[in-house]
Amino acid sequence: xxxxxxxxLISFVADVILWNISGGIRYQLxxxxxxxxxxxxxxxxxxxxxxxxSATGMNNxxxxxxxxxxxxxxxxxxxxxxxxxxxxxxxxxxxxxKVVIIGELVAVGALVMCLTFxxxxxxxxxxVWHMMPVVGLFNWPSSILAWDVIVLNGYxxxxxxxxxxxxxxxYNYKPANEKRYRPFVILSIFWAFAIHLVTAFLYQGLxxxxxxxxxxxxxxxxxxxxxxxxxxIIMILVIINAKTTFKIEKQxxxxxxxxxxxSSIINLIMLFSEVFKEFYFPTHHSLPAIYxxxxxxxxxxxxxxxxxxxxxxxxxxxxxAFNPGKNNPKxxxxxxxxxxxxxxxxxxxxxxxxxxxxxxxxxxxxYSPTWVEIWVTLGILSLGIFVVTVLIxxxxxxxxRYSTGK
Amino acid sequence: xxxxxxxKDLIQKRNTHQDEKLCGRREFLKGAVKAAALGGSMMMTxxxxxLTGSKEEFVLEWKEYFKGNYRLMTQEERDETVRRxxxxxxxxxxxxxxxSSRGPRKQVLYGYAFNISRCKGYMxxxxxxxxxxxxxxxxxxxxxxxxxxxHGNMNVTSxxxxxxxxxxxxxxxxxxxQCFHCENAPCIKACxxxxxxxxxxxxxxxxYNWCIGCRYCMAACPYWGRRFNWNKPEVPLKDLTxxxxxLGNRMRTKGVMEKCTFCVQRTREGKMPACAEACxxxxxxxxxxxxxxxxxxxxxxxxxxxxxxxxLGTDPKxxxxxx
Numbered sequence: 001x002x003x004x005x006x007x008x009l010i011s012f013v014a015d016v017i018l019w020n021i022s023g024g025i026r027y028q029l030x031x032x033x034x035x036x037x038x039x040x041x042x043x044x045x046x047x048x049x050x051x052x053x054s055a056t057g058m059n060n061x062x063x064x065x066x067x068x069x070x071x072x073x074x075x076x077x078x079x080x081x082x083x084x085x086x087x088x089x090x091x092x093x094x095x096x097x098k099v100v101i102i103g104e105l106v107a108v109g110a111l112v113m114c115l116t117f118x119x120x121x122x123x124x125x126x127x128v129w130h131m132m133p134v135v136g137l138f139n140w141p142s143s144i145l146a147w148d149v150i151v152l153n154g155y156x157x158x159x160x161x162x163x164x165x166x167x168x169x170x171y172n173y174k175p176a177n178e179k180r181y182r183p184f185v186i187l188s189i190f191w192a193f194a195i196h197l198v199t200a201f202l203y204q205g206l207x208x209x210x211x212x213x214x215x216x217x218x219x220x221x222x223x224x225x226x227x228x229x230x231x232x233i234i235m236i237l238v239i240i241n242a243k244t245t246f247k248i249e250k251q252x253x254x255x256x257x258x259x260x261x262x263s264s265i266i267n268l269i270m271l272f273s274e275v276f277k278e279f280y281f282p283t284h285h286s287l288p289a290i291y292x293x294x295x296x297x298x299x300x301x302x303x304x305x306x307x308x309x310x311x312x313x314x315x316x317x318x319x320x321a322f323n324p325g326k327n328n329p330k331x332x333x334x335x336x337x338x339x340x341x342x343x344x345x346x347x348x349x350x351x352x353x354x355x356x357x358x359x360x361x362x363x364x365x366x367y368s369p370t371w372v373e374i375w376v377t378l379g380i381l382s383l384g385i386f387v388v389t390v391l392i393x394x395x396x397x398x399x400x401r402y403s404t405g406k
Numbered sequence: 407x408x409x410x411x412x413x414k415d416l417i418q419k420r421n422t423h424q425d426e427k428l429c430g431r432r433e434f435l436k437g438a439v440k441a442a443a444l445g446g447s448m449m450m451t452x453x454x455x456x457l458t459g460s461k462e463e464f465v466l467e468w469k470e471y472f473k474g475n476y477r478l479m480t481q482e483e484r485d486e487t488v489r490r491x492x493x494x495x496x497x498x499x500x501x502x503x504x505x506s507s508r509g510p511r512k513q514v515l516y517g518y519a520f521n522i523s524r525c526k527g528y529m530x531x532x533x534x535x536x537x538x539x540x541x542x543x544x545x546x547x548x549x550x551x552x553x554x555x556x557h558g559n560m561n562v563t564s565x566x567x568x569x570x571x572x573x574x575x576x577x578x579x580x581x582x583x584q585c586f587h588c589e590n591a592p593c594i595k596a597c598x599x600x601x602x603x604x605x606x607x608x609x610x611x612x613x614y615n616w617c618i619g620c621r622y623c624m625a626a627c628p629y630w631g632r633r634f635n636w637n638k639p640e641v642p643l644k645d646l647t648x649x650x651x652x653l654g655n656r657m658r659t660k661g662v663m664e665k666c667t668f669c670v671q672r673t674r675e676g677k678m679p680a681c682a683e684a685c686x687x688x689x690x691x692x693x694x695x696x697x698x699x700x701x702x703x704x705x706x707x708x709x710x711x712x713x714x715x716x717x718l719g720t721d722p723k724x725x726x727x728x729x
Contacts, residue, residue, distance in 0.1 A: 052660035053619075054545070054636035063624045063634060123619015123634065123661025126471070130599045130618055137475050137600050137616075145598035145622050207718050208592060208628035284563070360630045361553065361583060362563025 006172050015171070016394040023393070034386040041379010044372045045120055053123055055372045061359040062367040064121070066377050069348035071117040073228070074110045074384070075199045076221060076347065078155065080229015081107035082192035083259050089185045095252040101395050102240070103233055104163045107192075109388035111156040116380045144202045151195045158188040167395055170402035196221050203355065210285035211355045220270045221347075226263035228343040230256045231316075231336040236392070238329040238336075246396045253327045257320050264317040264339060271310075271346075291364070292354040299357075301366040306350045312342030463497045466490045476613040476652060477603060481507070488652060495657070501643060505650045508674045510607035516668050516723065517608070517695040518682075519705045520582050523728040524689040527552055527573035527580035534684030538669060539655040540647050542639035549633065549666040550584045550681055562714055582690070584681075585610060585631035585666035586714065586722030593623035593632060602663070608695075608723050609668050611653040619661040628718050632665045668692070695723070 021028075048055040058065045084103035088096040119125055130136045131149060140146040162181050169176040200221040203212035234256050241248045278289035290296055295303050316339030325331025358364045369377070473479075473487050484507040495503045532550045541547040553565025557577050565581060574580070587610045594602055594610065601616040602623055624632045638660040650656040651671035658664050669679035673692075677683070682690040693702035705711065709727035 052635065052637045054660075059636065060624075060630075060633055063621045118620075121620070123621070123663075124617065124659075127616070127618045130475075130601070130616055137478070139598050139600045142595050143598045143622070145596065145620065149598065202622075206592065206596075206626050208626055284561075356625065358563065360563070360628050361551065361567060362561075362565065363567060 009168075012168060012171055016390075019394045019397050020390045031386065031389070034382045034389070037382035038379050038386065041376050041382065044375035044379065048120070048372050048376065049125070055370060057368050057370045057373060059365065059367075061363060061365050062353060062356045064352050064356065065367055066349070066369040066373045067117045067121040069352040070377060070380070071114050071121070072199060072203075072352060073344050073348040074114045074117070075152070075195055076225030076343075077229045077232055078107045078110035078114065078159075079192045079196040079222070079225045080233070081159065082189050083226050083230050084233065085185060085192070086189055087255075089182070090189070093255075095249055095255060099233070099237060099248065099252055101163050101166065101399065102236060102392055104159050105391040105395060106229075106233060106236065106388055107159045108156065108163075108391060109384045111152060111159065112387050113380050113384035114152060115156070116383060117377075120376055120380070144198060144205050147198045148195075148202055151191065151198050155188065155191050155195045158184055158191055162188065163391075163395065167398050171398050173402060173405065193222065196225055203351075208360055209288075209355045211288035212351075214274065216270055216274060220267060220274075223263050223267035223270060224343050224347050227260050227267055227317075228340050228347075230260045230263075231340040231343075234260070234332055234336045235340070236388070238333045240392070240396065241329060244396060246400060250327050253329070253332055257323065257327065257332065260336070260339065261317065261321045264313070264320070267343075268313065268317065287358055288354040291357050292350060296358065296364050299364050299366045301368060302350060302353060305345050309342045309345035309350055312338045313346065314342075316340075316342055460497065463494065466494050466497075470494070470615065473615065475600060475616045477600070484652065491652075491656065499643060499646075499657075501646055501648065503646070503648045503650050503656070505652055505656055506671060506674075507652045510605050510609075511674060511676075513694075513696055515608045515695045516587070516673060517693060517702045517706075517725070518587075518668070518679075518723060519691040519702055519709075519711065519725045519727055521687075521689040521691070521729065522579055522581055522726050524687045525552070525580040525582060525685075526687055527554055527569070527575075527578075528686060530684045530686055531582065531681035531690065534680040535666075537645065538647055538672070538680035539667075540639075540641045540650075540657055542635065542637070542658075543642065543645075544640040545637055547633050547635075547639070547664075550582055551630075553581045553583060554578050555581060581726070582681075583629065583631075583714075584724075586629050586720070586724035587666075587668065589721035589723065590719060592626040592628065592718075592720060596622045596626035598622065605653070605670075607674075609653075609670055609673075610665070611667055611670065612663050612665060613653070614656070614658050614662045614664065617662040619663065621663070623663060628715050628720065629722075632663055635660050635662050635664065 020031075023031075056065060056067075081103040084096050084100045087093040088100035119128070122128065131138065131146075138146050138149075140150070162184050165181050166176040197218045200218040203209070204214060204217040207213050234253060237248045237253065237256075240246055275289070275293075278286040282290065287296065291299065292302050292306050294300070316335050316337075319331065319335035320339065323331075353367050357367075470487065470490055473483070476484065479487070488505045488507050492503055492505055495501050529552055532548050532552065535541070535550050536543075536548055539549065541549065551567050553567050554569045554573075554575065555565045555578060557579060569575070587604070587608055589604070589608070591604060591610055594604060598620065599616065599618060601618070602610065602612045604610050619634070621634055624634060635658050639658050641657070647655055649671060651667075651674070654667045654670040669677075669681075673679055679692055682692040691701050691705050693700035695702060695706075697703065705727055706725065709729075711725040711727040713722050713725055
């Protein structure tokens, strides 16, 4: 094996771009579709930017909607990378080590989506510099939202830094120096728990909203994230396994499946505990839960959603637990989709919207997102998928070249 | 003419004052203004200000965009921004507004009491508030809500806030709700960028230019005391209240939070809030809690009073009482 001369950063970036634009026609078409969705999102956002947030379905009672719902869920997806990082770097699990880079890059994509969702939800996006260090003014440590800004950006930095360093070394056919990146890996493990707990505390810390003001919120966020995140990674691994030359061991799927099943069961137990508290002896504070599960005074727009979410959640967990396909991707894939979608609905709209209904003065309204909101959301989701794709594709090429030495 | 001369004078003074500064934050930001000029012109069109607007307007807008948080401004900086805003109001709307930046009075802590046995639900307070505070007519924003409740039920959430019939309705009583100016306000704690705070005289205010519109304070408020500008607020020029305050009834832009300020523009001049003045039944009592001879202190001492959701420990400066 001959060792080629060391290549610099410029050639690294150039190659990454080259690998992305040199895929087959189907791959190009797939990227074009994502870009088309993103552009539609940009257009929808320009409408919202000019009209103000009145272009959305939100109002003075339901003041957070689809954007913040998706943000909350995607923080969980980002945090879930730790379920690969922990065994890969700390316990040196070989199966996970091979795919850990995918987990980290998924986290990057999820965080990009999170931050974009926050940005589009702001009434004054041009004033975000008020949050920046030195020129801005931070209400820290008092405001949990200030904490959230710090932990999300920090986690994005960590999850960009470590994979970049490893990939850059492997690009030059050199092993990455573990001593250099290990401290950041350990930090990112704690940080992953932090981003999720802080995001949960954002809601948990509001006595004004009894539905959120619940000590189980933080732990439940973690459990549902550690189910939904690995479920997404299974989905991505199945696609990579089928569409590329990068092959994933059955053992990896099995380990991920076990993580999902355990997390999901803990999540469902906590959900049951919450439901018990709300419905065994319903009080005034149970009204949001009643609104969510059964509707209040004829307002029941979330009822079909939450019941389908819980059904999908339970069904997905059962399939993954009993594993009828013996880790066959054809069974794992739909089961993961079921679980992922179930948690998405339940932890997104099913968590944010009922927290605001009824209003503190007891008024009940329904919320449904407008087309502008839906298109902006689709645009941001496409952006996330795009980022994940264009990061994973060169990463896999580099890893393959490194492992085969070509 | 006189006032125009004055203004010119002031602008000149301001310029010389700025030239004296070596490299303060303002200078640094000025540099940033220049650097961002290209992208800026694009942003300005997005803001709804047309590029064909005068150069003066453009410059004023940019200075406004890069100004700091009101709480950290010196009195001089406050005067400057107030002058810019007055000029902009003239350029954009053709309105001669007078914006005050008057600070809190010494030895004053404002308190409010609402008589639930007297209120008949006429909503004169709401109308006066909308007029005084230049509230958006398009989305029908109102700081005050009056809830109609049936006798025999004190539950805060059981009221009907949308009644359209002759008042007082039989067997009902009325309860007004607005921002309670909590001493331990959850909204202030929630704000990530200190855009909302409690003034020394007890008024919880918002810096409309600093707020980024994340609406976390809105989620944190247990009394539904805050309102958001979902669209660009609209007030017909003839109905505009021209005596304004930086922290009070000056025109808001879209995408920022606003709320009742106990009519800071009036109360700091020693007047009653518009709602208390407009109430035909005398149900609204406003005054200085630190003055033992004030009416509010009389109410607190001699009536049976209660506060809303006292269990949350927010310590509102707004009491309810009955005769």
